[in-house]
Amino acid sequence: MRINLLPEAERPLKQNAIRWEFLVIFFGLVLFITINTYAYLQTLTIQMQQQKYDNLVSYGNMLQHQYQKVSALQNENQELSDKIAQYERIVRSPDVDTAPEDLQQIVNAAPERVWLEFLELGETGIAIAGYTTDSSLVSLYLQRLRKNGFDAAVNSLNQSEIGASLFRFTITSQRGE
Amino acid sequence: MVEVKFAKDKKSLLQFALIGLIYLAAAVSFLVILRPRIGEVHRLQSVIAQEENQVQLMERVVQRRSQIEAGIKEQAQAVKAFENVIPTADNFPEILAAINELTSSYRVELINLNYLPVQTENLDAWYSMSLTIAGSYGDVYKAIEALTAAFPSLSIRSLTAVSSINEQVFLETDFNLYIVPVEWAVRGSWQRPVWQETNSEIAGAFGVPLQYIEELFANSLKLIGIVRVHGGEHRALVSFNGTQEWKKIGDSLGIGTIMEIHESELVLDVHGVRLSINMGGNRGEG
Numbered sequence: 200m201r202i203n204l205l206p207e208a209e210r211p212l213k214q215n216a217i218r219w220e221f222l223v224i225f226f227g228l229v230l231f232i233t234i235n236t237y238a239y240l241q242t243l244t245i246q247m248q249q250q251k252y253d254n255l256v257s258y259g260n261m262l263q264h265q266y267q268k269v270s271a272l273q274n275e276n277q278e279l280s281d282k283i284a285q286y287e288r289i290v291r292s293p294d295v296d297t298a299p300e301d302l303q304q305i306v307n308a309a310p311e312r313v314w315l316e317f318l319e320l321g322e323t324g325i326a327i328a329g330y331t332t333d334s335s336l337v338s339l340y341l342q343r344l345r346k347n348g349f350d351a352a353v354n355s356l357n358q359s360e361i362g363a364s365l366f367r368f369t370i371t372s373q374r375g376e
Numbered sequence: 377m378v379e380v381k382f383a384k385d386k387k388s389l390l391q392f393a394l395i396g397l398i399y400l401a402a403a404v405s406f407l408v409i410l411r412p413r414i415g416e417v418h419r420l421q422s423v424i425a426q427e428e429n430q431v432q433l434m435e436r437v438v439q440r441r442s443q444i445e446a447g448i449k450e451q452a453q454a455v456k457a458f459e460n461v462i463p464t465a466d467n468f469p470e471i472l473a474a475i476n477e478l479t480s481s482y483r484v485e486l487i488n489l490n491y492l493p494v495q496t497e498n499l500d501a502w503y504s505m506s507l508t509i510a511g512s513y514g515d516v517y518k519a520i521e522a523l524t525a526a527f528p529s530l531s532i533r534s535l536t537a538v539s540s541i542n543e544q545v546f547l548e549t550d551f552n553l554y555i556v557p558v559e560w561a562v563r564g565s566w567q568r569p570v571w572q573e574t575n576s577e578i579a580g581a582f583g584v585p586l587q588y589i590e591e592l593f594a595n596s597l598k599l600i601g602i603v604r605v606h607g608g609e610h611r612a613l614v615s616f617n618g619t620q621e622w623k624k625i626g627d628s629l630g631i632g633t634i635m636e637i638h639e640s641e642l643v644l645d646v647h648g649v650r651l652s653i654n655m656g657g658n659r660g661e662g
Contacts, residue, residue: 227398241413314583
């Protein structure tokens with residue numbers, strides 16, 4: 200039997216024991232290498248990204264020329280659109296403006312033996328004056344006007360001074376919806 | 377014994393210095409080398425994303441080039457079509473000449489054609505005009521219809537038709553004729569209208585003004601007597617304007633024409649209005 204008389208701190212380490220200093224140094228070295236390796240990889244990434252950026256800038260510059268041309272075309276297109284909008288606005292709309300067709304419809308609606316003397320189509324409405332030999336024909340005329348889309352009403356209906364068989368009438372009307 | 381202890385302390389110090397150096401090197405590597413590179417990578421990623429967005433935007437715009445060019449072609453045609461029919465201020469003398477031509481082409485009489493100098497508001501520019509024409513209803517209607525068809529930018533403010541004696545109708549219209557804005561005007565784009573006369577007959581319900589018929593009777597029109605002459609024809613003795621005259625069918629009487637003479641009545645036609653006049657008096661009749 201062998202007895203180690205050395206103090207415990209002086210005794211050699213067991214074969215499977217690892218010094219803490221070694222572990223700390225090893226971990227420090229691993230950390231150092233990892234950081235630098237990662238930094239190197241980042242350098243490569245930067246180079247790749249820089250290359251990609253340069254390519255993009257170069258492609259962008261090439262596109263810029265075409266883009267400016269297309270932008271000029273877009274401006275031209277917009278100017279034409281503005282012109283068309285203006286022209287469409289000033290071109291007469293039959294639904295809104297007074298049209299000769301309205302005049303013809305009002306004249307055509309008059310039954311036989313109804314004679315017109317005066318017809319005015321204005322912004323405020325329509326005024327019709329005429330005469331007939333049969334007062335019931337005025338009602339027929341109103342019906343026909345309404346059928347053609349005019350909201351018409353008799354304003355006056357008077358017997359003429361020359362005899363019982365002539366009636367003077369006035370009608371006011373509006374273009375219906 | 378002292379020497380051994382000194383040697384041991386020196387070894388420990390060296391170990392700590394080595395450990396410190398390694399960790400210091402790692403820290404310096406992180407701060408001086410790695411961290412700026414990570415920052416640079418992020419910066420580059422950001423500017424690349426920004427540049428990619430810009431490139432994509434430009435690509436999208438550039439890809440639409442053919443579509444935009446087709447749109448321009450189509451819109452240019454539409455603009456040209458409008459400018460063919462919407463006159464410019466330079467065309468005004470031609471417009472007046474065209475309106476004069478219109479009246480002769482449609483056999484109507486030009487009573488007056490008035491206009492104000494060109495007016496503008498924002499992009500709108502227009503001539504405020506008034507036109508009075510006279511003729512048969514069918515002709516004045518066809519003339520005004522042709523005018524509005526030839527000038528689509530003509531906006532009628534009012535349209536007045538008044539009947540007159542001899543079956544004439546006076547048609548007066550106030551309108552705004554919108555023109556191409558001065559800054560867009562292209563010389564020579566407007567096509568002067570060519571008036572094409574149509575042969576279609578348009579009947580109108582305009583009659584002679586009642587006032588004339590009333591005046592006819594106000595002038596003491598009276599049927600005094602009727603006689604039958606050889607051949608069975610009737611003659612009527614009519615008092616009109618203070619004179620007495622024998623009349624037969626077809627003779628004119630004031631603004632009317634005698635259509636029929638019966639035993640005790642006379643039928644007068646005043647531009648389509650048939651009036652029956654009884655012996656000794658008068659009355660209107662259809």
